[in-house]
Amino acid sequence: MAPSRRAAAAGLLASLLALTACGKGFDDNANQQTGNANLQILIGSSGDAETNAVKTAAAAWATATGNKATVIPAQDLSQQLGQAFAGGTPPDVFYVDASRLADYASLGALEAYTDRFTGGVDDFYPKLREAFTYKGKLYCVPKDFSTLALEINTDLWAKAKLTDADIPTTWDQLRSTAEKLKAAGVMPFTVTDTRDRLGAFMVAAGGWIVSKDGTQATADTPQNLQALQFVQGLLKSGLAVYPKQVDTGWGGEAFGKKKVAMAMEGNWIKGALQHDFPDVKYRVAPMPAGPAGPGTLSFTNCWGIAAKSQFKAQAIKFVEAMTAAEQQLAFAKAFGVMPSRASVKANYLQQFPDDKAFIDSADFAQGPVNAPKMDSVLKDFDSQLQGLANGNPKAILQRLQQNTEAALKG
C-alpha cells in the first residue's frame, strides 16, 4: 500500500507543478494586433432598450469599419469583470462604473487611453472627467451620466393644497413642506438608505467622505454630521421613510405607488415611471439647497479599455464612435440617459425640456468616492445608514472615518 501511495503522491505533485507552469502562460504581455479586430464588449445594461441600442450602434460601427464587434450584456458587471481580470482574458471594451474606477485603475487593469482619443476629451463635463481620473491620470471617457433631483407627485401636492410656491428650494422649506404634507395625511418624502442618496445631503452641507483628490478621509466633520442629523430628524418625525418601510424596493417604486409625495432619484426614474406607473403625474425640481448651497450626486459609467486588450487602437476608434455627439443623442433617446458632452446639452434640452433640473446640476454634482479599496467601507457605511433613524450620527461618521483612513492607507 505504502509505496503505491507514495508514487501516487509524487505523480500528483508532478502534475501540480506542470499545471502551475502552464499557469504562467496567461501572464504573457498581450501583443497588439493591427488590421481588423474582433472586439468583445461587456456592458452592464439597464435593460433591453440599452442592450439593443448599443448592439445596433456597435453593428453599424463594425460594418462601416470592417471590424467585428460582439456586445455581451452582463448579469453582474462587477463580478464578471473581476473574474475576467483574474482569468487574464478580459473583454476589450467594457463599462466602468465611476465608483469602481479607482479599484480597476489601481490593479493596472485599465488602459489610460485618453491621450490617443481624438474625439475631443475637453468636451466632456469637467466633473465627470474628475470621476474617471485616478492619480492625476484620466483613464477613460464618460459614456453618459445621471444626477439626483427631487420628484414631486402633483396629485398628492394638490391634495395637500400645496402650490408651486411650496416646492422646496432649501432644507428648511423641505421640512416645512413635509410637515404640511404630513398634516394633510400624506407621507411626504422617501429617501433610500445609502450614501448614493444621503450623500447628496452631505454635499449640500459642504461635506463629503473623502477629500477632493481622494487621498484623505473627511468623513467625521461637522458638515457631514449636520447632514445626517437633518435626515435623522426627518426620519424620526415621520416626515421621511426608507422605501423598505413602505414595502418597496427603491424610491422610484414608492413614488410610483403613490406612497410618498416626494422622492429623490435620478433621471432613470422617468423610464421606470413611464413603464410601470404611467398614471403618476409628477414634476422634477432641483435638490433643495443645504447650508453650503446646492448639492447633488452624479452617477456615470465610462467606456473602459482593458490593459490586456490586443486591439487597443481599434477599441479607441470604437469608443470614439460610441461617444460622438450624434450617437450620444441617439442613446439618450433610446434609454433615457444624459449625454456626457457639454456641447450636446442645448440640443438635448430642446428634445427633453423636462430634464433641466437633472442636466443643470452637471456642473456641481459630486461623483462617487474615487479611491480604491473603498467598496467594503462604503458597504459598511450603508449598513450603518440603515439604522440611522435610531442610530448615533456622530458614531456612524467616526466609524466611517476610521475605516476610510485604514482603506486609504493600505
Added chain:
Amino acid sequence: MRVLTLRRGRRSGIYGRQATAGWVFVAPVVLILGLFLLLPIVMALYVSFTRWNGQGSPFTGDVPMAGVDNYTDLFSKPGLARQDFMLSIRNNVYYVLIVVPVQTVVALFLALVVNQRLLKGKTFFRTAFFFPSVVSSVAISVVFLFLFTNSGAVNALLAALGIHGPAWFSDPRGVVHIVLTNTGLVDPSAPPSALAGHELFGLSWWEWLSGPSVALCAIIALVVWTTCGTFMLLYLAALQNVPVELEEASLLDGAGPFQRLRYVTLPLLRPTTFLVLTLGLIGTWQVFDQVYVMSQGDPAKTTLTPAFLSYRTAFRGFEYGTGAAISFVLFLIIVVLTLIQRWVLRERDGGAR
C-alpha cells in the same frame, strides 16, 4: 475489507498484480478529482498566503507574499475586515444553532408520521414533504421574499392573529435585542455596560448576544422548510430497516409508544442521526445561495455569512488572499465541529461505528 485483502496479497505475492490493476482502474477518477478538486484547493490554499489582486497568474514572483497575515488579520487586526468576519461568524453560529436541531427534529417527526402503517395517502405526504428539496433554491428564495415583505402573506397572517409583524428584511436588530427592548428591560441606546463595554475579537458582547435578526430568521425558516424533506427521506429509509420483530418484542415487554421510540427506535437510528447532523452542519456553515439571492448580507450585515463574505471580499474587493483565507477558516470550523460532534455521538459502549 479491500485493504485487508491487499495487505494479505502483498505478503503472499499472488495478489500483487491486483493492486496495480486496482490503481489502473481508479486512475481516471483519481486524475479527475485531483485535477478539478484537489488541485484547485491547493492553489486556493497558496493564494490565501499571498496578496494576489486578481491580475495575471498568482504563481509568479511578482505577487507579494503575505505569509499568515491574511489569517491573523481576521482575528487580531482591528478594522473592517475583522469586524465583518466576526459578524459573519456570529450570524452563522445563530443560523447553525437554530437550523441544525430544528431541521433534524422536524425531519425525524415527519419521517415517523409518514412511516405510520395506518396513515392514508402516504405517498402524497411523502411527495409533499420532499418537494421543497428538489425545487431550485433560487426560486424558493424569491418566493420567500414575496411572503416576507412588510405587507406579505406572513405579516397578513400575523395581523389576523393580532400581531404586528416586523419589517422582515429591513429591521437590522437581533431578536434578543428586540425582545429586551419591547419588554422594556433594556434601553437600546444605552445597553448594559457589562456587555457593551467588553469585547471579543472587536465585537462587544452586546453585539455577540444580539440573536439572529428577523431577516436571518426568515432565511432560517426557508432553509428548514427546504432541507427537512431531504433528511426526512434519510430517516424514512432508516425507519424501514428497523426490524418489526424488535418492535413486537418491546410491545410484549410492555413498552408504551414513547418508551418504544426512546429505547428502540432512536438508538437504531443513531447512524442516520449522525449522518443528518453532519450533513446539516456542513450545509449550514456553507449557506450562500439564499443570502446571495435574498439579502446580500443586508440589513446591516445581519445576514452576512463567511461563505458570502469570502466571495464578496475576493470578487468585489479584489482581495483574493483574504477571501481564500476566510474560506479555509470556514473549512477548519466545519472539520473541527464535525470531529467534536462525532466524539459526542460516539457509541458509549465501546463498539466501533
